[in-house]
Amino acid sequence: MLFNVKNFTRMFAVVVLVIGVTMSVAHTSDARADDDEDEGQRPTVSNAKWKGECGACHVAYPPRMLPAESWRAIMSGLDKHFGSNAGLDAASANEITAFLEKNADARKHDASGKPLLRITETRGFKSEHREVAARVWKNPKVKSPANCTACHTQAESGDFNEDNVKIPK
Ligand code: HEC
Ligand code: HEC
Known part of the structure; x- marks a missing residue:
């Protein structure tokens, strides 16, 4: 024993x-x-037109966060953009579309064939934010999951690293 x-x-x-x-x-x-x-640490790319136009109402969402087909769909419907009119002159729209496509996520997010129009609906976003509590999303300082800058303090510079996240109290 x-x-x-x-x-x-x-x-x-x-x-x-x-x-x-x-x-x-x-x-x-x-x-x-x-x-x-790591999405948060990938090198950042920029384009002045994109930063100016697509960063006017919200943070200019990095091109790597959606596949090219999603950017094309978004760019072809700017006059009816999530309830806003984000319409642009053709030259600016073409330049921004080219920039977004060139730097897009190479993977497809959705096998159903319908391009996702929201980063916040991608599987990647959902898994990266799985641990964020429901009450955090409901905080009026956050307003919307699309409001990245509410928590990602360096989002304006394209840095989404979790080390630079500060959940508003
Ligand atoms: C006139 C204001 C305005 C401009 C300019 C604008 N947007 Fe938006 N955008 C919005 C609003 C409003 C939403 C919805 C935000 C929300 O759901 O909280 C949005 C949402 C988005 C989303 C989805 C965010 C998510 O994951 O839920 C993407 C992607 C996006 N915009 C891309 C662009 C691009 C690319 C441009 C430049 C061509 C642009 N936006 C310019 C107002 C604007
Ligand atoms: C309510 C606060 C909040 C909002 C709003 C938010 N995030 Fe986050 N995000 C977090 C937290 C917290 C983490 C880290 C999660 C963890 O450590 O498990 C994170 C992680 C990430 C990561 C992974 C970073 C890494 O270092 O691995 C990315 C990429 C990211 N978020 C992108 C976005 C984008 C793009 C938006 C806007 C469309 C957004 N987030 C909106 C709180 C937020």
């Missing part, structure tokens, strides 16, 4: 050690993948 208990204890110690090592290895490779993939 005593022998078994000792044996069990040793086995347990080995298992704990193995799990510990596996977890720290997994964590390290995770952290490395984050540096490449």
Whole structure:
């Protein structure tokens, strides 16, 4: 009996050690993948027209947050843009569309074929914000999930890193 208990204890110690090592290895490779993939840390691109026109009513949402088909759909309906008129002259619209498409998310967000018009409806957005409590979204200082700058203090410069998030009280 005593022998078994000792044996069990040793086995347990080995298992704990193995799990510990596996977890720290997994964590390290995770952290490395984050540096490449992390939405918050990807290099930012800019265009003066885009920043001026698309940053007038809300933060100029980074092109990488939607696929090209979504940007095309948004840009072709600016006169009826989420209840606002964001219509532009053709030259500006063309320049901005080209900039958005060139820097768009290469993945498709939706297999249904209908392009998403909102970043806040993408799977990526939902998973990144899974841990944000319901009462936070209801805070009048937040108003809308599309109001990125309410929490992302550096969003204006294209930085959505979680280290620069400050939830309004
Ligand atoms: C006249 C004001 C105005 C201008 C200019 C404007 N928008 Fe918007 N935009 C809005 C409003 C209002 C919403 C809805 C915000 C909300 O739901 O809280 C919105 C929402 C969006 C969303 C969806 C946000 C989300 O994920 O829920 C995208 C994407 C977007 N705008 C892109 C653009 C682009 C690209 C331009 C420049 C061509 C632009 N907007 C210019 C007013 C504007
Ligand atoms: C109510 C506050 C709030 C709003 C509004 C908000 N976010 Fe966030 N966001 C957060 C929090 C908190 C995190 C970190 C979540 C975590 O650590 O699990 C986060 C994480 C992220 C990340 C991942 C960052 C990283 O370092 O991994 C991205 C990208 C992001 N948000 C983009 C956006 C965009 C784009 C908008 C607007 C369309 C937005 N967020 C609106 C609170 C907010």
